[in-house]
Amino acid sequence: QKVSVEVLDHLEHLALVDFRDSEGVERLHKAIQFADQLHEVNTDGVEPMDSVLEDRCLYLREDDVTEGNCTKELLENAREKVEEYFVAPPGNIPLPKLEERETFLQGS
Amino acid sequence: MPYGGESKLPDRNHVALQHSMPTACERPPVKRHLDLSQLRRFKEQPSSDAHRSLQHSRDKHRTCGPRSRRRGGAGATAGGLTGVVVRRHSPHSAPPSRTAFPRGRCGRLAAASGAMAAAVALAVRGCGGVWRRARQRGAGQPGPGPGPFPRGQRAVACNARGGAVPAGKSGLAPWVPVVGLEIHAQISSNSKLFSGSQVQFAAPPNSLVSFFDASLPGTLPVLNRRCVEAAVMTGLALNCSINKKSLFDRKHYFYADLPAGYQITQQRVPIAVNGCLSYSLCIDSKMSQMVTKTVRIKQIQLEQDSGKSLHDDTRSQTLVDLNRAGVGLMEVVMEPDMCCGEEAAAAVRELQLILQTLGSSQAVMAEGQLRVDANVSVHHPGEPYGVRTEVKNINSIRFLAKAIDYEIQRQIEELENGGTILNETRAFDSKLGCTVPMRDKEGKQDYRFMPEPNLPPLILYDTKSLPANMNHQQVINIDWIHERLPDLPSVKRKKLVEKYGILPEHSFTLLNEDGLAEFFESVVKRTQMKPKKVIGWILNDLLSYLKQHSLTVKESPVSSFLLGDLLNLLEKKEISSTAAKQVFAELWKGEGKTPLEIVKEQKLGLLQDQKELEQICQAVIDGQENEVMAIKAGNQKVLNKLIGLVQKKTQGRSNPVLVKQLLEKKLSE
Numbered sequence: 001q002k003v004s005v006e007v008l009d010h011l012e013h014l015a016l017v018d019f020r021d022s023e024g025v026e027r028l029h030k031a032i033q034f035a036d037q038l039h040e041v042n043t044d045g046v047e048p049m050d051s052v053l054e055d056r057c058l059y060l061r062e063d064d065v066t067e068g069n070c071t072k073e074l075l076e077n078a079r080e081k082v083e084e085y086f087v088a089p090p091g092n093i094p095l096p097k098l099e100e101r102e103t104f105l106q107g108s
Numbered sequence: 109m110p111y112g113g114e115s116k117l118p119d120r121n122h123v124a125l126q127h128s129m130p131t132a133c134e135r136p137p138v139k140r141h142l143d144l145s146q147l148r149r150f151k152e153q154p155s156s157d158a159h160r161s162l163q164h165s166r167d168k169h170r171t172c173g174p175r176s177r178r179r180g181g182a183g184a185t186a187g188g189l190t191g192v193v194v195r196r197h198s199p200h201s202a203p204p205s206r207t208a209f210p211r212g213r214c215g216r217l218a219a220a221s222g223a224m225a226a227a228v229a230l231a232v233r234g235c236g237g238v239w240r241r242a243r244q245r246g247a248g249q250p251g252p253g254p255g256p257f258p259r260g261q262r263a264v265a266c267n268a269r270g271g272a273v274p275a276g277k278s279g280l281a282p283w284v285p286v287v288g289l290e291i292h293a294q295i296s297s298n299s300k301l302f303s304g305s306q307v308q309f310a311a312p313p314n315s316l317v318s319f320f321d322a323s324l325p326g327t328l329p330v331l332n333r334r335c336v337e338a339a340v341m342t343g344l345a346l347n348c349s350i351n352k353k354s355l356f357d358r359k360h361y362f363y364a365d366l367p368a369g370y371q372i373t374q375q376r377v378p379i380a381v382n383g384c385l386s387y388s389l390c391i392d393s394k395m396s397q398m399v400t401k402t403v404r405i406k407q408i409q410l411e412q413d414s415g416k417s418l419h420d421d422t423r424s425q426t427l428v429d430l431n432r433a434g435v436g437l438m439e440v441v442m443e444p445d446m447c448c449g450e451e452a453a454a455a456v457r458e459l460q461l462i463l464q465t466l467g468s469s470q471a472v473m474a475e476g477q478l479r480v481d482a483n484v485s486v487h488h489p490g491e492p493y494g495v496r497t498e499v500k501n502i503n504s505i506r507f508l509a510k511a512i513d514y515e516i517q518r519q520i521e522e523l524e525n526g527g528t529i530l531n532e533t534r535a536f537d538s539k540l541g542c543t544v545p546m547r548d549k550e551g552k553q554d555y556r557f558m559p560e561p562n563l564p565p566l567i568l569y570d571t572k573s574l575p576a577n578m579n580h581q582q583v584i585n586i587d588w589i590h591e592r593l594p595d596l597p598s599v600k601r602k603k604l605v606e607k608y609g610i611l612p613e614h615s616f617t618l619l620n621e622d623g624l625a626e627f628f629e630s631v632v633k634r635t636q637m638k639p640k641k642v643i644g645w646i647l648n649d650l651l652s653y654l655k656q657h658s659l660t661v662k663e664s665p666v667s668s669f670l671l672g673d674l675l676n677l678l679e680k681k682e683i684s685s686t687a688a689k690q691v692f693a694e695l696w697k698g699e700g701k702t703p704l705e706i707v708k709e710q711k712l713g714l715l716q717d718q719k720e721l722e723q724i725c726q727a728v729i730d731g732q733e734n735e736v737m738a739i740k741a742g743n744q745k746v747l748n749k750l751i752g753l754v755q756k757k758t759q760g761r762s763n764p765v766l767v768k769q770l771l772e773k774k775l776s777e
Contacts, residue, residue: 010554014360014554014556015360015556016362050355050559051559051561051563051564051565053561053563053564054564054565055564056564057564057567057582058331058563058564058565058566058567059330059331059582060331060332060333060336060581060582060584061299061304061330061331061332061333062333062334062581063297063298063299063332063333063334063335064298064299064304065298065299065304065305065306066299066304067303067304067305067318067319067320068304068305068306068315068316068317068318069315069316070317070318070319071312071313071314071315071317074314074317074319074322074430075314077324080425082425082427083313084312084313084314084315085313085314085418085427085428085429086314086364086427086428086429086430087425087426087427087428088364088417088425088426088427088428089364089424089425089426090419090420090421090424090425090426091364091419091426092362092363
């Protein structure tokens with residue numbers, strides 16, 4: 001059961017991953033297969049668990065200022081900065097459509 | 109591995125952007141000519157994925173009517189009407205709770221109630237029927253339709269729940285607009301939602317940012333107790349049910365001001381659901397009749413704010429400031445129960461007052477503490493909801509009303525010209541007063557919601573379920589918070605009306621201006637004048653002076669004590685009301701004089717000597733033979749002239765009522 005080209009393209013758009021070649025797509029298929037094993041378990045009447053922390057207590061912090069004021073440290077990691085601002089490209093540059101870019105996905 | 113940015117830059121629209129927004133692109137406006145010679149029937153097209161909501165998978169949990177049907181060529185069914193039809197319906201489809209307020213003297217209520225009045229003045233009055241649009245040109249004339257939003261020509265009339273409305277004039281199908289709001293209120297707290305960095309407006313860039321806010325690896329979210337309490341308070345104030353167990357999720361999207369690539373929010377199980385908000389609108393232009401409406405609150409959820417992007421077009425880059433990243437927000441999602449800009453503005457104003465009273469948010473729109481996005485669509489009564497657009501970049505309540513009304517109008521025109529409405533996001537351009545498309549060619553956004561793995565469920569307690577041995581600081585008791593809720597604005601207004609006998613409209617104005625209600629109460633304490641009369645001075649005189657000079661109540665040069673003293677002089681009949689106004693004007697100069705001093709200085713005191721007054725009256729009577737004869741012949745109106753002459757002689761220092769009595773007595777002798 002293969003994943004369609006549209007879905008692969010959609011995933012590349014959303015997550016900005018690069019499947020690059022058939023090996024990448026094959027890895028995806030294997031991962032889906034692996035996860036599909038979950039279907040073998042009968043979960044009728046069982047409440048879905050979305051976190052192993054569900055019995056833990058969520059710690060509530062007091063509303064005090066304890067951090068911040070480390071502009072210099074934070075900006076050390078930035079490749080480009082302008083007067084203590086981080087510099088980013090001008091807005092989102094979306095991935096070009098499937099037809100418009102060179103990817104092996106077009107062939108499949 | 110992320111893709112490099114070698115692709116071509118998308119087109120952008122130079123709307124001033126204060127908050128982070130994805131790139132916009134210009135679409136040329138679609139011009140369609142309406143062919144009036146053919147009857148166009150409204151066509152329905154089967155729903156398809158194309159119009160499931162674009163970037164908002166929050167639609168997955170929004171059950172606001174069958175929005176997914178798309179309209180094809182909706183043309184008008186009749187042609188050739190010249191002139192604009194203006195039809196005002198009296199509100200006959202009553203909203204759930206409705207209080208008709210008695211007519212009364214509301215004087216300057218319009219000028220007085222600030223933003224609310226401005227919103228009202230801008231939108232046309234009266235909500236109770238349906239938007240109606242007529243052709244403005246004769247049959248057979250080609251050309252684009254009239255420009256958007258011809259001012260003041262339409263009667264905005266809409267009914268509350270989009271239900272069936274009686275058909276209007278010959279053949280014109282009425283439109284029912286539907287408006288839903290998504291409001292983000294910044295929580296008023298010292299530190300951020302999940303980290304200990306400070307929350308402050310206008311600080312040096314990136315100085316209030318912790319490692320977690322910058323999403324450096326190895327950091328984890330730690331929930332701020334105060335933010336949870338603020339959300340619970342707001343939920344209780346809006347009559348919501350508080351979920352004792354709520355969950356956190358991640359909402360993924362890429363943008364420069366969201367360093368983690370996801371936002372922690374509460375999509376599946378938010379902290380509060382199913383509430384309602386009551387607000388009031390003026391029905392007519394005289395502001396003397398108010399109607400109460402309600403809008404349902406779908407949910408309230410806690411979420412993180414993103415940072416701020418400053419777009420530098422000249423150097424083709426974006427500057428990112430993360431001071432705001434991670435600040436706690438309460439998102440209030442309202443059901444689409446509203447039908448025009450005026451209603452939306454009133455609802456937001458009321459919410460703003462509630463938040464400010466609770467203290468959970470300072471809700472100042474200008475500082476970005478309250479952000480409103482509007483979802484607007486139109487449909488014909490009885491038919492499914494139309495495609496909606498989302499309007500963003502609204503910076504004040506006044507612009508909110510404007511933007512919504514513009515968008516409604518635009519959609520109606522587009523549909524009547526045979527076009528379709530795209531499910532898109534539009535930005536409001538305040539300078540041009542119109543909305544422009546914002547989202548780019550990306551199409552549907554898929555946020556890939558997933559549970560936040562680093563946060564266990566948030567458990568809240570009430571007195572019944574309170575665990576015995578838990579650390580006090582780790583427990584939030586809903587009942588405890590409920591008991592300590594302050595009086596909400598609606599309660600405060602009721603109390604003012606009951607205690608002082610003022611009109612409900614007055615109570616609205618009092619609460620609308622910060623500090624005015626306290627000022628009023630302090631004046632009432634100080635003076636013997638009845639509150640019903642005092643309110644006139646507060647709303648007509650004090651407030652109009654404040655507005656003229658753009659001052660807040662706190663900045664008033666006339667204190668409540670001075671005003672109280674002045675009103676006492678008036679009450680004791682030591683000065684006339686005209687003189688009182690003069691004294692008030694003098695007090696406004698703020699030179700430190702008391703009312704009594706001013707009265708003495710300018711000789712404004714009423715003549716107290718009855719004999720002297722009688723003499724003057726007699727002198728006037730003696731000098732005006734013709735008028736006296738006219739009065740004795742039965743023409744009472746001429747008496748006013750005599751009173752005027754007495755006033756002149758006394759330089760305005762006579763009590764007109766007394767003068768009238770004396771003159772009448774003398775004339776009857």
